[in-house]
Amino acid sequence: MTGPRAVEDEQTVPIGSNDDVVRARQTVRTYAQQCGLSLVDQTKLVTAASELARNTLVYGGGGRMRCATVRNGARVGVHAVFEDNGPGIPDLDLALTDGWTSGSGMGLGLSGARRLVDEFALHSEPGSGTKVSVTKWAR
Amino acid sequence: MTGPRAVEDEQTVPIGSNDDVVRARQTVRTYAQQCGLSLVDQTKLVTAASELARNTLVYGGGGRMRCATVRNGARVGVHAVFEDNGPGIPDLDLALTDGWTSGSGMGLGLSGARRLVDEFALHSEPGSGTKVSVTKWAR
Amino acid sequence: MSERVPVLKLGQVLLVSIQVDLEDQIVLDLQDDLAERIVSTGATGVVIDITALEIVDSFVGRMLANTAAISRMLDAETVVVGMRPAVAITLVELGLSLGGVRTALTLEKGLALLERDRTVRTGRP
């Protein structure tokens, strides 16, 4: 489904505080604007990033976001990866269920973020962290 | 359950774009009208076809629909097969659960399509594609 | 692919009449256009006329439900008019009952419903 890709201009934002979550949102917005995403698509991607960055902080105990421009033939998009070395997620299907939270959230972060982007991948090993990758393509 | 059958007038519609999904719906409607399905049954079958054709495109990465008239003794009906060489479905039971989606759908395509037709078969091998066959008989 | 469904303005109401079998991207564009137009025009109601639609699958059904929810957040009420009996039967069997979506049988009834609403909400006709 996904052909060869070129990843460009990668930038890393550490996520260790609430301020960093704001910075992660702003970084993703800059990339989204540069890639020419529509206003609605920018809004969807930045919202997804906000949810995922908060999870990295709150559940992952902090980590980092890597953001980049991605090209696939003529298509251009934004790719963002959220990583932490936290406790991981024991049951991925459960975590992806609308409304399920182990904390005090609304349980819409993971499932909602998945709906807001074009590509979504979640990897997690209990004990060794969590990695969520998302991509949104310009139309 | 299903005795000897004759399959007639088979037609193939490639499914590689959103436009093709529209074409698949229209093809199935033409067959349903020719077979004398009631208006409600036409609507059910075309709706099921729409769900399955979209899955072929979105999850299967494209494929084809074969549509035909089918006879069994005095009965006449419409038979449609949706095939792709995509990633396949790892857990068929889960995929057939109302509300379950691996993407951003409503998770009603497979389960709903099954309710809307008279016969439903789903075959999938992870790594080698998916095939869904449906039949609706005129009453 | 640059095809778009026209959105008409009728007083305080935006009116969309879906005339043909739409491909998915056009359905999504319509949802976004409606949100945009509600805000730019200050419309208080949206009528989506699906009289011509022979089927409503889960994709279009979701668009109708989303549009109702989006417009509510933008302080406008959505009414879907003209649903065929076969479509209603099929939607329920599919598993979608469009709980949050208001419906009326005809365009006239839909407009009357929005008018009544507005009178109640604003206290003036």
Next chain:
Amino acid sequence: MSERVPVLKLGQVLLVSIQVDLEDQIVLDLQDDLAERIVSTGATGVVIDITALEIVDSFVGRMLANTAAISRMLDAETVVVGMRPAVAITLVELGLSLGGVRTALTLEKGLALLERDRTVRTGRP
């Protein structure tokens, strides 16, 4: 970190205008401040202006829903004004439709809505 969003008083109404991308703790503080101020001022309405907000995620969305519920319990009505179309579209897709939150397109409309409400509730203009 001692930053706080200012809460203005305009007659019977508390007005908050969120001007920048807020970090989570400031969002929580705002929710608490509003509850405090409703009681200390006897305000009957709260207007939260989100015109400047480029996104509303589930955290801010929950604050808006909570503030509406809290103020209702303290006998004040909350109206969220200025939501952008792209924000409404995104919230619905996220799965949050803010059912209990009243909205208006502009500050003027929001204030008018609260005024109307007050007239209905108190029986005097």
